[in-house]
Amino acid sequence: MDAGAAHLQLETVQELYRKVALIRRFEDRVYRLFLEGEIPGTLHQYQGQEAVAAGVCSTLRIDDWITSTHRPHGHALAKGVNTSEAMAELYGKATGCCGGKGGSMHLGDPAVGMLPAIAIVAGGNTIVTGLGLAMKLRKSDQVAACFFGEGATNEGAFHEGLNFSAVEQLPIVWVCENNLYGASTPYGRVSLVPDVAERAKVYGIPSQIVDGMDAVAVREASAAAVEHARNGGGPTLLECKTYRFTGHSRSDARGYRTREEEQEWAKRDPLIVLAARLDEATVARLEAEVKAELDEAVEFARNSPDPDPATALEHVYA
Amino acid sequence: MDAGAAHLQLETVQELYRKVALIRRFEDRVYRLFLEGEIPGTLHQYQGQEAVAAGVCSTLRIDDWITSTHRPHGHALAKGVNTSEAMAELYGKATGCCGGKGGSMHLGDPAVGMLPAIAIVAGGNTIVTGLGLAMKLRKSDQVAACFFGEGATNEGAFHEGLNFSAVEQLPIVWVCENNLYGASTPYGRVSLVPDVAERAKVYGIPSQIVDGMDAVAVREASAAAVEHARNGGGPTLLECKTYRFTGHSRSDARGYRTREEEQEWAKRDPLIVLAARLDEATVARLEAEVKAELDEAVEFARNSPDPDPATALEHVYA
């Protein structure tokens, strides 16, 4: 690798670290604020899986699109939803990215190429085919990425979406975040074939298993898949093996998995994996930047007004 | 093969011929009666595919169950629905197997192990898992067979049903009748992978491609799958390559396929394939039996009363 490439590479790792840290610290902060009663509703958090969102979204342009799930905070921050507006949305404030109407499970912002997240498991898997179809019909070189969990692969929507994307050769990157569990259910209990990547083959879709704890590995796999889609090569499925460090939702005692398993995965924390490629000073600087961004976001959210109740009646129809 | 086995084999072929002929002559007769205005509604006919229903059902007991599709006449006759009652049902008569309430697309009779056919494409593919589950929970040695077209394999229900049957190791035989078209649509346009059998593999379900024009071949494959299921071995998928000799429904001019293709398949007519294994006298005798059965069925249907209009209000609730 020549000096230029090495520099580029270093910048990329820094950028990835910054995103992963932003998501991690955001989620940890949000959890505290939720426990303290500042954030209403419920939470499905993303700690542990940050490398997937950060790696994939680092290969997308702002005019590329993503769909997301009930666990969307990481996808939103990675795709570039404004951190303060994301936080305000969790607070249910008027300044939130969805004006307080979406909430945690529907974070998103079309301005940066993210549909409000879809909280129906695999719900995004049919919608994304429409994004891909629009791109194809318009002969644009945009790409759509669809995030979904391994649990979603047992929904009919997974099947219909993949098959249609193959038949129409849509510019879609299917990103499965296989974190081993769907709510309390281990994937091994609901699928005899452990690798989701296998499932892509019967649609004629190329697939790849990726280390979902390593943002650089995710980025590399995603870059190739995005490039392939952008050039008219059709869909790819990436199965990112990952782990959520938290419960399924905020009230989950995680009795269905062992602390040992959790500790094993904790060793592969995406922050550790990336930090190993950076020096301490850089990490400290990036963390400080992230902290400042989050302080600002919480301030912004706190100081934002509630939505005017009258707006509850707006935006049903145009 | 010793003499006893040969005799058995011969009886089997005769029985298969009889069933295939019964279905073929039934369908041809029904078509004429429909054109003459005696039979109301619409028709999806089974000519050409008879070997599949006859072969599979010849391996099932009366207390085994099948689910069927919008194209159910052949399945019904093969499973043992009374020919006269099936005919009367097409006529919309009170003596029909569903009292006139089901009609062509919902033929069936639980007394012989056939649910009223389900005319929603792949609709049977989730329902059948419940049949299999009941058998498993009751520790009975019954088996359920689910008939569906290749077009149904692109529905979400196909996917959910197969996966669940694998995970629960249900006693189900999945019988795909791949007749190359779903209505006007060639399978090659809606699936990049031409063999449905391939699709079973990602669920961990064994599968096999079968000559769907040869009732003996279907019978052999089905016998093994049924045996496997009966012994607790779980589901199997049989992909029977076949062809419908008629249009999709009664008003189809078949402009989407060539006359040459039709002629090629006509050479492999399941009646011809079976007749080659029998002597002419036997064939003539079987055909005569079938004709008598059908004459009686038509007489029965014609002479049966219409349902009492008041019964329209019955059977919504128990």
Next chain:
Amino acid sequence: MPEAAVATRRLTIAEALREGIAEEMRRDPEVFLIGEDIGVEGGFGGAFGVYLGLPEEFGHERIIDTPISEKVIAGAAAGAAMLGMKPIADMQYSDFLFECMDELVNQAAKMRYMSGGKVSVPMVMRAPVGMTLRGAQHGQCPESYFIHVPGLKVVAPSDAYHAKGILKAAVRDPNPVLIFEHKLLYGSKGREAAGGMDLTAEVPEEDYTFPIGQAVIKRAGSDVTVVATHVSLYRALAAAETLTADGIECEVIDPLTLQPFDTETIFGSVRRTGRLVIVHEDTLTGGWGAEVAACVADECLDYLEAPIKRIATLDVPAPAAPVLEQRILPQEQTIVETIRRLVG
């Protein structure tokens, strides 16, 4: 005004829809078609032939034949609409809408709201309804499920002029619109089954739209207001003719749009006539007639001189046998007798 346009051609609904689709595709390159068996060469042009001839003009890129995957049809239409395209999706029979309820109810209908108004979903879904001796899974009229979904618009045109006009309005509408059409009203084939009425209507050559949300008074009258759609509308009109012999003048209204409902036209009529009869082929309980009755019972109670009557398909699945189907469908004779009792 569309009514003033010179209109000498008579078209069937199928012809009018085809023309409307073609005009919108010419006008706006973002309009495209998606569904099962709609454009296959040598195929049917959709289950009721509405798309015949369109692939020749527009090619297969804008006429997308899908796998049998209703979730994808609705989901892809919704997704493409979210990026601003104008899909016209096709459901072969409206009974199959139950296979893509999530995409319609949870996604297409709610996306604008969930996004705080940032995302539009300008999609159209066409779905044929009505009993035609095909049994329980090919004869439903599921309009009423969808009037209950905030975010969706629901229309149900009954003649060629309004079918074309409202389809074109739907394509240009920034919201998801479901168009329910009755199988027996498409064209000449249905004529006989629908009672021999003329199913063509004058359709102008000029570009026009008919507004979503506007009812049409098909026949003025002073004694009773009758609200009906599709085949039931023609039955109501025939009943109205019959009743003139009794000296009863019916005001027959085609609501055309079921959501948002043109309550003003209905209220105005009921305030004049003092009586309301609603007729629909959808089953009775929880049908859209209940909503109309409830609104009138709230807003026009003091004007009512008689109970509000609903005539609908009886609360049973569609049977296959002709005598049974006839027994459960709302019949002209029932309309006549009900109105006689109301007014008498």
Next chain:
Amino acid sequence: MPEAAVATRRLTIAEALREGIAEEMRRDPEVFLIGEDIGVEGGFGGAFGVYLGLPEEFGHERIIDTPISEKVIAGAAAGAAMLGMKPIADMQYSDFLFECMDELVNQAAKMRYMSGGKVSVPMVMRAPVGMTLRGAQHGQCPESYFIHVPGLKVVAPSDAYHAKGILKAAVRDPNPVLIFEHKLLYGSKGREAAGGMDLTAEVPEEDYTFPIGQAVIKRAGSDVTVVATHVSLYRALAAAETLTADGIECEVIDPLTLQPFDTETIFGSVRRTGRLVIVHEDTLTGGWGAEVAACVADECLDYLEAPIKRIATLDVPAPAAPVLEQRILPQEQTIVETIRRLVG
């Protein structure tokens, strides 16, 4: 008579349902449970903990944890029921029912009819409803869609006694029954959010069922009939208390079953009070309140002294922000004011 039974225990709805399920599983080996995350070791016992402890008694054979496949949950339940088993299926949130509408509407509901009465479908589907700050796809009350499906029964219990009794009746019913329960009423957690009311009820130790199709007059009164379910029922009861200060006596009715609806109890009450207010958390247009209003406007018109009023969630998807959610929900204050205007 259940009312006469010695009943000293107070249970939450979750506890009562759990007990009812266990009793039915003990009584009949053909009863089994099926759904997502219902029996996983170390798991949640279902999204609202109703199944906690059941695997210990009944094992995993009769408590089937499915993949995330709602079509299979509904389809397998329906299929097993067609062979005579008695499945109790679980939908984590009723919003997900839109993923299995075909299985419920086209298959389970119609199979008896299509078969000419030969096939029964004795399945139960439980589905939690209600807004709890989770946004558009986790807060719906979709009861009304299902009252429109001939062949389905729909119940919506609001307290532990009736929840257990009607669940047990549903398990023994030969028809498919959907049980809608409100998330805020399950137990202590919901108490605060539901306005601090006591959410336990006396539940006898003895085996009892409560009949499907029978409404309960929760509070007798002479001035106005109020029909409400779930949280809205408690709001209506609170409003009734408030209104006694105005000298207004409300008769508050819990219909309990939405299909088949106990119209006789409602008609009887309206004929006495002359006024009807319906309250539900489902959205207004096309909600089950419309059907009740329509029936009353047909059968009781001459008794009505005031317009029929419906108070419901406003016609919008569920928003996430607390102030917005509160804005659209039917509030006690609105009930009070509406009734004051009606009676005043």
